[in-house]
Amino acid sequence: MSWRDNLINIEPYTAGEQPKSDDIIKLNANENPYPPAPAVRECIERFKADGLRLYPSMDAAPLRKAVAKRLNSLNGTALTSGNIFIGNGSDDVLATAFRAFFNSDKAILFPDVTYSFYPVWCELLKIPYKTPAVDDDFRIDVRDYFGENGGVVIPNPNAPTSIGVGLDFVKELVEHNPDSIVIIDEAYIDFGGESAVALTEKYENLLVTQTFSKSRSMAGMRIGMAIGSPELIRYMGAVKDSYNSYPLDKVQIEAGVASIDDEEYFKSTNAKVIATRERVTKELRALGFDIPDSGTNFLFAEHNSLSAKEIFLHLREKGIYIRYWDKPRISNRLRITIGTDEQMDRLLEAVKELV
Numbered sequence: 001m002s003w004r005d006n007l008i009n010i011e012p013y014t015a016g017e018q019p020k021s022d023d024i025i026k027l028n029a030n031e032n033p034y035p036p037a038p039a040v041r042e043c044i045e046r047f048k049a050d051g052l053r054l055y056p057s058m059d060a061a062p063l064r065k066a067v068a069k070r071l072n073s074l075n076g077t078a079l080t081s082g083n084i085f086i087g088n089g090s091d092d093v094l095a096t097a098f099r100a101f102f103n104s105d106k107a108i109l110f111p112d113v114t115y116s117f118y119p120v121w122c123e124l125l126k127i128p129y130k131t132p133a134v135d136d137d138f139r140i141d142v143r144d145y146f147g148e149n150g151g152v153v154i155p156n157p158n159a160p161t162s163i164g165v166g167l168d169f170v171k172e173l174v175e176h177n178p179d180s181i182v183i184i185d186e187a188y189i190d191f192g193g194e195s196a197v198a199l200t201e202k203y204e205n206l207l208v209t210q211t212f213s214k215s216r217s218m219a220g221m222r223i224g225m226a227i228g229s230p231e232l233i234r235y236m237g238a239v240k241d242s243y244n245s246y247p248l249d250k251v252q253i254e255a256g257v258a259s260i261d262d263e264e265y266f267k268s269t270n271a272k273v274i275a276t277r278e279r280v281t282k283e284l285r286a287l288g289f290d291i292p293d294s295g296t297n298f299l300f301a302e303h304n305s306l307s308a309k310e311i312f313l314h315l316r317e318k319g320i321y322i323r324y325w326d327k328p329r330i331s332n333r334l335r336i337t338i339g340t341d342e343q344m345d346r347l348l349e350a351v352k353e354l355v
């Protein structure tokens with residue numbers, strides 16, 4: 001027996017390639033093409049470095065309060081800071097939830113085509129899992145999640161398919177799983193989906209996660225959150241504090257509050273992304289692409305004659321990075337992040353050269 005036998009053997013998550021040059025049009029990580037709210041920049045410029053002597057708030061208290069207040073004004077809920085957990089991006093939030101909640105020996109369930117970090121955490125944390133197949137149109141059948149399980153995770157909208165489900169789906173899912181914790185990963189919800197945040201007041205076993213990375217243009221700052229019953233949030237806090245008591249630094253907390261406070265800017269950039277998405281979907285469909293209606297800031301596209309790999313490589317040569325996976329079921333699909341109108345025009349031109 002060698003010490004090598006005891007090393008952890010996991011396949012890490014592979015993120016979209018990070019270009020070496022600024023000329024590249026980067027449409028491969030579902031980042032937002034617009035800058036964060038002006039108040040975020042002002043807050044960072046104003047930030048007093050002297051304050052870094054002191055530890056930040058242990059539980060990002062000012063940000064939890066701001067998030068609860070905003071969600072209440074949107075949803076008519078009565079959430080308090082006790083309903084909000086904050087972490088370093090929703091990846092950190094989700095990993096904390098997996099640790100806190102998925103400790104039975106029953107398999108947790110998530111779709112076969114979904115965010116590829118879920119199986120990575122399961123491998124890392126030794127959580128058994130099963131992946132019910134989405135149908136040929138990449139739709140999730142809620143009945144696949146009615147059997148015995150150790151928990152359920154569904155992104156709404158799903159990634160990389162871009163397809164969302166309605167609140168009836170979420171209610172049915174939670175009502176059939178009274179003995180499990182159900183996580184709805186709403187990383188892309190602000191691009192037109194129906195958020196389940198208000199349902200967390202009714203269902204104590206429902207956790208909703210969201211992020212500042214997509215609709216708030218702050219992927220580089222790493223802020224994510226979970227909304228759920230005080231009991232779920234308390235357990236997540238205990239896990240976090242058992243290995244990392246100060247997850248967000250002072251700049252993150254202040255900049256996060258500044259972003260939340262500018263609702264108008266948030267709405268206007270999201271509206272721009274959605275308008276570009278609708279236009280580009282039509283134009284790509286006219287060029288022979290099959291694309292489900294997207295509820296996100298990306299498209300899940302397949303061409304009727306060209307292979308995904310061929311298109312991916314051609315665009316790459318033109319300095320446009322999109323996402324392609326050589327994986328079962330999705331190897332002929334491309335995931336294209338919505339950029340600015342100018343960036344998408346460049347993409348359309350490059351595609352036309354091939355078609």
Ligand code: PMP
Nearest residue numbers: 089090091115155159187211213
């Ligand atoms: N959930 C889904 C479905 C995602 O696509 C992503 C982004 N890769 C995340 C969560 C995590 O995003 P972040 O950690 O930047 O909040």
